[in-house]
Amino acid sequence: MKKATNWQDQKNINVVMAEVKASPDNLTAAFKNAAQKLNVSQGCVSQAWYNSIRSKANGFRTKSTEVNYVNVKNTPRKATGANAPIHEQVVSTKLYDGMKIVTVKQYFTV
Numbered sequence: 001m002k003k004a005t006n007w008q009d010q011k012n013i014n015v016v017m018a019e020v021k022a023s024p025d026n027l028t029a030a031f032k033n034a035a036q037k038l039n040v041s042q043g044c045v046s047q048a049w050y051n052s053i054r055s056k057a058n059g060f061r062t063k064s065t066e067v068n069y070v071n072v073k074n075t076p077r078k079a080t081g082a083n084a085p086i087h088e089q090v091v092s093t094k095l096y097d098g099m100k101i102v103t104v105k106q107y108f109t110v
Contacts, residue, residue, distance in 0.1 A: 005040050007048045012038060016045060016053050084108075 005012060015037050019030040031045040038045070085106035094101045 005038060005044065005048075007052055012048075013053055013056065016049060017057055020049070020057065 007013070016030075016034045019034040019037075020027065023030040023033070027046075027049070028042075031042050031049065035042040035045045085108055087107040089105045089107075091103040091105050093103075
């Protein structure tokens, strides 16, 4: 019988975090590479990432011009809920070539 992998061991955590850092846009490839290095299954690494290791990864987020979310499987892709601004303030308005330009400051919760 194979011995269980200790996911509290910092060496195992470092291997997974290094692979995720090297390939943050493709977690499947990162899990596959980490699994090969640790001699475990890809599913084992994936489960460890989503259950415990991900919370130790400081600032791991996927962000674009439209969305900003923590990289998990079931997070909504639109800016709603916690990612929606809690307050907006109009800073300035200007007329430019017949168009009205509005600058808005948005406040978010952390």
